[in-house]
Amino acid sequence: MESQKVFQITHTDSKTKARTGLLHTKSGTVKTPFFMPVATKAAAKFINTPQLKEIGANVIISNALILHLNPGEKLIKKLGGIRKFMNFHGINVTDSGGFQMYSESIYLKSNDIGVHFKNPKNGDKIFMTPEKNMEIQLAINSDIAMCLDSMPMYEESKTSIKEAVRLTTLWAQRCKIHHSKLQKLKPKNRQQLLFGITQGGIHPDLREQSIKDLAKLNFDGYSIGGFGLGESWKEEMKIVKLQKSILPENKPIYLMGIGSPIEILEAIGLGVDMFDSRLPTQNARRGTLFTSIGPLKLLNKKYEHSKDPIDKKCDCFVCQNYTRAYIRFLLREQEPIGKELASYHNLFFLTNIIQQARGHIKSNTFSKFKKDFIKSYKN
């Protein structure tokens, strides 16, 4: 009953596992599948909130740990929560910051109780527990919170990945209990949603254990974590398929950190509903642009004189108004407006592909759409 309210499947493709749905949050409803631009520090780099709206990005994800360090959740709460703080009136998701544990500059050590981090700005040592993390995300007042997880590196031994799975599950239980307690008094339609995160690298047995234990906790949705770290996307899809086969159909599934168009379409075909990644914006700033025939390295000399738009088939504001030569010039000159135009295009491209995918799922032509896309998109 309760979970039906959070997520409704509106259509399932006749040939694949792809589905369209509606995800209901306290700030509104969004169509799935969708892609979230990352706005770690309450800002999508080089893209402002009206532009996000124009692009069609209805959901963004920021980072609770990073915001905790600066400016602090107290300030965000005082200023009306993340929604008002950054004036983004779509749906706000927060990541716990578990992912940052793999960053050498910030991680110290972890144990059953929590994680020791240091603030690289001033060296302050911080001890983060699942409970504390839930309080931070609630103070930020995002619409969807993520559990604090322990993310192993791709190259770590199976033993240490197994330990990460154990911690992730332990912390997920504590996140769930504390999160429920914190918002007990709020009416159901004002409550923040909470997603669990699975780990286990590319090991099917660890992934299976991880997802089975998490499923018992009845989260609002489930995230597949720990990918985009070096594994091939075929290894990744095998795990996605496995996790999908275990999870209940009526829960939204979020593949964390994945942003390449083909990977996203493959995952949609397996029934994944949500994505986020720094890839579109980071690549844009560094000169790799999405096009319908594959990534375009705009900084290459051959585009110096090109009067073409980034992508001839793209309807975005940038492609309607600017040449490759101009944007290349701006990027080479480190002009911020170049990063802005490039980021705008990449986010539009990805958002648009997924919007098209939704249409094709509804008309049961997703399979052909995906096949055609992959055929012309050369990596």
Added chain:
RNA sequence: GCGAUUGUAGUUUAAUGGUAGAACGUACGGUUGUGGUCCGUAAAACGGGAGUUCAAUUCUCCCCUUUCGCU
């Protein structure tokens, strides 16, 4: 004209009587729950000539060159 001074990748520079390093720029590659403008690889230089020396980018001389001063 005289005196001093300078000359090393495209640019700014380092070191050295025995394999000339770097930064920026250039070319190409990478990039996936972002600490902004990141990371990697490659191509690329001793102003010209003569002499001393086993060996000269390095020492000596001449020419050219840079900059400064004096007539």
